[in-house]
Amino acid sequence: MAVVFVYPDQQIPRYFKESPLTQAECNEKILALFLKEFRLKFAPDLSDDKIRSTISLDQGQGSFQGCFSYTVVIRSGDIQMVAQYRKPGDRVDPLILDEAVACYGHWVPKPKFYEDAEGQLSLAPYAGASYARQSREYSFQQKLNSVHDFARFCASGCFHSKEPSLVVVQTIQDQLEIWAAWKLNDQISAVIREVCARSGILSS
Amino acid sequence: MFQLPLVFTHADLNGLNVLTDADGHITGVIDWDESAWKPFGVGLYGLDMFLGSRGPEGYSRVDGYDNLRAQFFETLWSSMPLEIISKQRGLEKAIQLAEMVGVLYRCLEWRADGTTMSRIELTALEARLRM
Numbered sequence: 314m315a316v317v318f319v320y321p322d323q324q325i326p327r328y329f330k331e332s333p334l335t336q337a338e339c340n341e342k343i344l345a346l347f348l349k350e351f352r353l354k355f356a357p358d359l360s361d362d363k364i365r366s367t368i369s370l371d372q373g374q375g376s377f378q379g380c381f382s383y384t385v386v387i388r389s390g391d392i393q394m395v396a397q398y399r400k401p402g403d404r405v406d407p408l409i410l411d412e413a414v415a416c417y418g419h420w421v422p423k424p425k426f427y428e429d430a431e432g433q434l435s436l437a438p439y440a441g442a443s444y445a446r447q448s449r450e451y452s453f454q455q456k457l458n459s460v461h462d463f464a465r466f467c468a469s470g471c472f473h474s475k476e477p478s479l480v481v482v483q484t485i486q487d488q489l490e491i492w493a494a495w496k497l498n499d500q501i502s503a504v505i506r507e508v509c510a511r512s513g514i515l516s517s
Numbered sequence: 518m519f520q521l522p523l524v525f526t527h528a529d530l531n532g533l534n535v536l537t538d539a540d541g542h543i544t545g546v547i548d549w550d551e552s553a554w555k556p557f558g559v560g561l562y563g564l565d566m567f568l569g570s571r572g573p574e575g576y577s578r579v580d581g582y583d584n585l586r587a588q589f590f591e592t593l594w595s596s597m598p599l600e601i602i603s604k605q606r607g608l609e610k611a612i613q614l615a616e617m618v619g620v621l622y623r624c625l626e627w628r629a630d631g632t633t634m635s636r637i638e639l640t641a642l643e644a645r646l647r648m
Contacts, residue, residue: 381550395547405550413549416525422536422545441544444566445532453581455541460567460585461592462543463535468596471557474522481555482519485618492621495631498639504646508617511610 325372328383332400333431339383340370343396346427346434347387354392364389386439395422395439404433416473420466518611518618521556522601526619528552530563557601558615562623564589565645576641586648613648620645 329336348364355364371386383398399405405426413421424437444459451459486509493505527534528551536545568585569578579585594605601608624642628634634642 382548409549409552412525413527413552417546420543420546421549422547437547439536439545441536441538443533444535444537444543447537447539447541448532448567451541456567456579456581456585457588458541459535459537459543460564460589462537462541463564463567464589464592465596466543466546467560467563468593470524470526470560471522471597471601474524474557475554476523477519477521477556478523478554479519481523485518485556488626489618489621492625492631495625497631497634497642500643501639501646504617504643505621508614508621511614 324380325383328380328400334398336383339398340385342434343370343385343387343398343436344368346436347389347394347396350425350436351389351392355389387436393439394436395424397424397435397437399433399435401430401432404428405435416470417466418469420469518556518558518615520604520608521558521611521615523554524557524560525552526555526560527563530560530566532566535563535566555619556611556615558612559619559622561612561616562619564616565620565623569645571641573637574640575637576644578644616648617646 325336329339332339334342344365347368348361352364355367368387368389371388381399381403385396387394387396407426410421410423414423422437422439424435427434427436448456448459489505489509493502493509496502497505527546527549529548530546534546534548535543536547538544564586565576567579567589568582569576594602597605620642624638624645625631
């Protein structure tokens with residue numbers, strides 16, 4: 314079976330193929346929510362149409378687009394949010410986000426969720442742009458800044474860790490056993506066997 | 518790896534889900550769906566996005582790879598909780614092992630079997646496992 318790669322610009326129509334909302338309906342819903350959420354921050358005497366004319370949706374030529382959501386940046390003046398629509402079957406469990414915020418604090422932009430039968434919309438504070446979009450232009454120093462911050466991000470998870478778990482390690486053991494049997498190629502199989510041996514995971 | 522604490526681990530750390538500013542500083546990490554508690558180190562698979570890129574010939578390392586990787590670990594260890602820093606010597610090898618497990622999960626977990634991997638993908642995985 315051939316692997317089919319779906320590049321970001323193909324992902325949006327693909328995502329909406331089996332969605333209860335069209336992309337246009339989804340954009341309209343996102344605009345309405347943004348407007349509702351930030352109504353008080355806009356001049357109260359401005360009409361909705363006037364405010365709408367200041368709002369822009371950046372679909373970023375697919376720069377933010379993954380496989381399991383429709384993701385856009387929405388902004389007006391200094392307010393900038395990332396909005397994400399997920400079909401009913403692709404909903405995110407908000408408790409996962411709570412756990413991520415508890416563990417990683419400021420590294421996790423916490424979204425507000427809005428749910429109905431047509432799916433889940435979320436709005437999260439947004440700053441910067443995706444690393445994928447910017448990194449090609451980064452100097453060594455900028456890359457170094459990203460690497461240092463990624464190290465701090467990883468370390469911050471250790472301040473909210475749990476005790477080692479044999480159940481979790483057993484799950485990894487089972488998975489490695491499956492991959493070892495795949496016979497991907499000699500080098501990779503050798504690495505998997507080495508990982509197993511060095512970790513004392515596999516009995517063989 | 519049995520000795521590593523469990524940390525809440527992002528399942529899809531890639532360049533689309535890490536937000537940075539004009540100076541390269543990380544401003545946020547998004548898309549936490551599928552995250553789970555895994556041994557510390559498994560999430561270091563994400564380091565690959567900063568140290569290399571996928572191209573038509575597989576995975577290639579950025580200029581200054583060794584320097585960036587060394588600086589990552591220096592900052593990582595200096596930012597850890599004291600009780601983990603005190604065990605650094607004993608944990609380093611286990612963490613490197615967990616990183617390899619993370620790379621394997623990243624590249625293989627979503628596949629039904631190994632037959633769907635192209636030669637280029639296999640080459641990329643080999644390169645990523647060479648730490």
